[in-house]
Amino acid sequence: MWMGLSGASLLRSGSLIAQVGSEDAILSGGSGLKITAIKTFGVTVDPNSDRPYVFVKIETNEGVYGWGEATLEGKAGAAMAAVHDLSELLVGKNPMMVEHLWQSMYVHSFYRAGPVVGSAISGIDHALWDIRGKVLGQPVYRLLGGPMDARGVRGYYHARVSTLEDMRELRDKADELGVTAFKSGIPGAYEWIATNQSIDRAVNAIARLREGLGDKIDIGIDFHAKTSPAVARIICKEVEPLNLMFIEEPCPPENKQAMARIARETTVPIATGERLVTAFDCRELVEEGIVDIIQTDIVHTGGITALWKIGALCESAGVQMAPHACEGPIGGLATLHVDAAMPNFLVQEVCSGIEPGTKEKIWEEWFGFPAMRMVDGYFPLSDKPGLGFELTEEDLAKYPFLGTRAMPQLWHEDDSVAAW
Numbered sequence: 441m442w443m444g445l446s447g448a449s450l451l452r453s454g455s456l457i458a459q460v461g462s463e464d465a466i467l468s469g470g471s472g473l474k475i476t477a478i479k480t481f482g483v484t485v486d487p488n489s490d491r492p493y494v495f496v497k498i499e500t501n502e503g504v505y506g507w508g509e510a511t512l513e514g515k516a517g518a519a520m521a522a523v524h525d526l527s528e529l530l531v532g533k534n535p536m537m538v539e540h541l542w543q544s545m546y547v548h549s550f551y552r553a554g555p556v557v558g559s560a561i562s563g564i565d566h567a568l569w570d571i572r573g574k575v576l577g578q579p580v581y582r583l584l585g586g587p588m589d590a591r592g593v594r595g596y597y598h599a600r601v602s603t604l605e606d607m608r609e610l611r612d613k614a615d616e617l618g619v620t621a622f623k624s625g626i627p628g629a630y631e632w633i634a635t636n637q638s639i640d641r642a643v644n645a646i647a648r649l650r651e652g653l654g655d656k657i658d659i660g661i662d663f664h665a666k667t668s669p670a671v672a673r674i675i676c677k678e679v680e681p682l683n684l685m686f687i688e689e690p691c692p693p694e695n696k697q698a699m700a701r702i703a704r705e706t707t708v709p710i711a712t713g714e715r716l717v718t719a720f721d722c723r724e725l726v727e728e729g730i731v732d733i734i735q736t737d738i739v740h741t742g743g744i745t746a747l748w749k750i751g752a753l754c755e756s757a758g759v760q761m762a763p764h765a766c767e768g769p770i771g772g773l774a775t776l777h778v779d780a781a782m783p784n785f786l787v788q789e790v791c792s793g794i795e796p797g798t799k800e801k802i803w804e805e806w807f808g809f810p811a812m813r814m815v816d817g818y819f820p821l822s823d824k825p826g827l828g829f830e831l832t833e834e835d836l837a838k839y840p841f842l843g844t845r846a847m848p849q850l851w852h853e854d855d856s857v858a859a860w
Contacts, residue, residue: 471534472501472502473500473501473502473504473534473535473536473571473575474500474501474532474533474534474535475498475499475500475530475531475532475533475534475535476499476500476501476531477498477499477531478496478497478498478499478523478524478526478527478530478531478564478567479496479497479498479499480494480495480496480497480510480520480523480524480563481493481494481495481496481497481833481836481841482494482516482517482520482841482843483495483768483836483839483840483841484839484840484841484842484843485798485799485802485839486798486799487842488845489845490513490514490845490846490847490848491511491512491513491514491516491766491767491768492511492516492841492842492843492844492845493509493511493767493768493770494509494510494511494512494516494519494520494523494559494563495507495508495509495510495511495563495768495770495831495836496508496509496510496523496563496564496566496567497567497833498530498535498564498567498568498571500535500571504571504574504575505567505571506535506566506567506568506569506570506571506572506574506826506827507566507567507570507770507827507829507831508562508563508564508565508566508567508568508570508743508770508774509562509563509566509739509767509768509769509770509771509774510522510523510559510560510562510563510564510739511559511739511767511768511771512555512556512559512739512740513766513767513847514844514845514846514847515555515556515559515844516841516843516844516845517843517844518556518844519556519559519560519563522556522557522559522560523560523563523564525560526545526549526557526560526561526564527564529541529544529545529548530544530545530564535568535571535572536571536572536575538565538568538569538572538745539745541564541568542561542565542568542742542743542745542746545560545561545564546561546718546742552720553717553718553742554717555715555717555740558717558718558740558741558742558746559739559740561742561743561746562738562739562740562741562742562743562746562771563739563743564743565742565743565744565745565746566738566743566744566770566771566774566827568743569583569743569744569745569774569777569826569827570826570827571826572826573825573826573827574825574826576825577825578825579777579821579822579823579824579825579826579827579828580744580774580777580778580826580827580828581776581777581778581780581781581821584748584777584778584780584781585781586777586780586781586782587780587781587821588780588781588782588783588785589780589818591816591818592776592780592815592818592819592820592821593776593779593780593785593788593818593819593821594620594621594786594787594788594817594818594819595621595787595788595789595790595814595817595818595819596619596620596621596622596623596658596660596787596788596789596790597619597622597623597790597792597793597794597814598622598623598624598791598792598793599622599623599624599649599653599659600793601649601652604648604651604652606652607648607649607651607652607653608652610622610652610653610794611652611653611654611657613794613795614653614657614794615656617794617814617816617817618814618815618816618817618818619794619814619817620656620657620658620817621657621658621659621660621685621787621817622653622657622658622659622660623659623660623661623662623688623789624645624646624649624659624660624661624662625661625662625663625664626641626642626645626646626661626662626663626664626666626667626675627641627642627645628641628642629666629850629851629852629858629859629860630642630666630667630668630671630858630859631668631671631852632668632670632671633668633670633671634667634668634671639671639674639675639678642675643675643678643679646659646661646675646679646682646684647679647682649661650682650684655683658685658787659682659684659685660684660685660686660687660688660711660762661679661684661686661687661688662687662688662689663675663687663688663689663690663691664688664689664859664860665689665690665691665692665693665859666858666859666860667690667691668691669690669691669695669698669699669701669702672687672690672691672702673701673702673705673706675690676690676702676705676706676708677705677706679708680706680707680708684708684709685709685787686708686709686710686711686732686733686762687706687708687709687710687711688711688712688735689711689712689714689715690702690710692715692859693712693713693715693716693725694715696724696725696728696730699712699725699730699731700728700730703730703731703732709732709733710730710731710732710733711731711732711733711734711735711762712725712731712733712734712735713725713731713733713734713735713736713737713741713764714735714736714737714740714764714766715740716734716736716741717736717740717741717742717746718741718742718746718749718750719746719749719750719753721741722734722736722750722753722754723753726753726754726757726759727757729757731759732759732760733759733760733761733762733786734750734754734759734760734761734762735761735762735763735764735789736750736763736764737763737764737765737766737767737771738763738765738771738774738775738778739765739767739768739771743774744774744777744778747763747775747778748778748781748782751778751782751784751785754784755782755783755784758784759784760784760785760786761779761782761784761785761786762785762786762787762788762789763775763778763779763788763789764789765788765789765790765791765812766789766790766791768803769803769806769807769811769812770827770829770831772790772811772812773811773812773827773828773829774827775788776788776819776821777821777827777828780821788819790812790819792812792813796810796813800812800813802839805835806831806835806836807829807830807831808830809829811829848860
């Protein structure tokens with residue numbers, strides 16, 4: 441049995457219970473611990489979703505194991521295959537050497553990571569940190585130097601409303617629950633040079649949301665790279681009086697010159713990052729002062745290790761962090777640990793409404809607590825070691841994998857491909 445945490449504490453990891461001394465664990469660095477297997481679990485909780493969960497479990501010779509998430513929208517099978525490929529680099533290695541193993545996965549893949557490899561690295565990295573925290577008897581956010589805020593991590597839900605009446609009901613519910621922020625989007629598709637009618641539709645939708653939610657709620661608006669730079673500049677200028685928290689992805693993030701043009705011409709904070717992988721993808725956007733907020737996703741960007749580095753890069757440039765999180769619960773819970781230790785953290789997304797739905801009830805069934813649900817506007821932090829939850833393979837077996845599903849498709853009136 442693995443020995444290594446505080447002598448008075450019990451570390452529980454599924455069926456494993458180990459009593460260990462943290463000083464010994466730190467001094468030994470878990471030197472006898474070895475990775476014996478890396479498993480992937482495809483999990484379908486919604487047959488119509490484009491993002492069946494891809495969970496990663498790392499097992500060791502001492503019985504300690506860790507969980508991670510490699511869910512990738514529209515590419516579940518590819519993500520699972522990539523985890524399998526990377527496992528060749530890891531089995532037999534010491535899981536406590538998180539940075540060393542991250543570098544091996546990234547560098548020894550030769551071709552720089554895109555979303556498939558980035559998601560695979562992420563799922564493995566989460567599980568390595570989960571093991572590290574369990575061995576050292578501390579939640580991951582404490583290993584990173586947190587928490588910054590004893591209340592937890594400030595978050596926002598998605599505003600799934602369309603009428604003023606519904607918006608006012610949402611505002612009242614938010615006030616009751618202490619929720620202080622929401623995110624919404626802009627309706628429809630937009631041509632490269634959009635009509636006055638479509639631009640008005642977007643501006644009016646944003647203005648109506650501000651009217652319905654009132655002045656006390658912070659509002660983020662996701663353009664989802666639907667708009668060209670020309671269209672985005674017009675809309676951003678029109679909505680400046682609404683004092684938005686941010687506008688997200690006003691154009692594709694890989695087009696940094698276009699993003700810079702938009703940012704120069706508006707006072708609205710510009711956010712991007714959910715499609716970026718590692719600090720290398722973010723570096724120019726941050727160093728050149730193009731964006732105000734980076735939103736990299738811990739399930740795609742390279743895990744806890746990568747998100748932590750991106751946060752440090754952003755801090756040095758005065759850029760805030762508001763990580764994206766629209767996959768499963770393991771990635772969401774892992775993100776909270778990094779958020780809690782980042783001095784430049786702004787707010788955390790969860791792709792859920794203010795009322796829990798089917799998926800949130802399943803998450804609670806798995807973990808025994810309402811994962812990624814706020815209390816008084818903050819996601820609570822667990823004191824349990826590692827990522828702070830227990831999960832069994834038997835729990836997941838109730839929701840068998842039904843295969844990869846493509847992401848939604850959007851078309852213009854002439855049947856040309858539209859961004860969404």
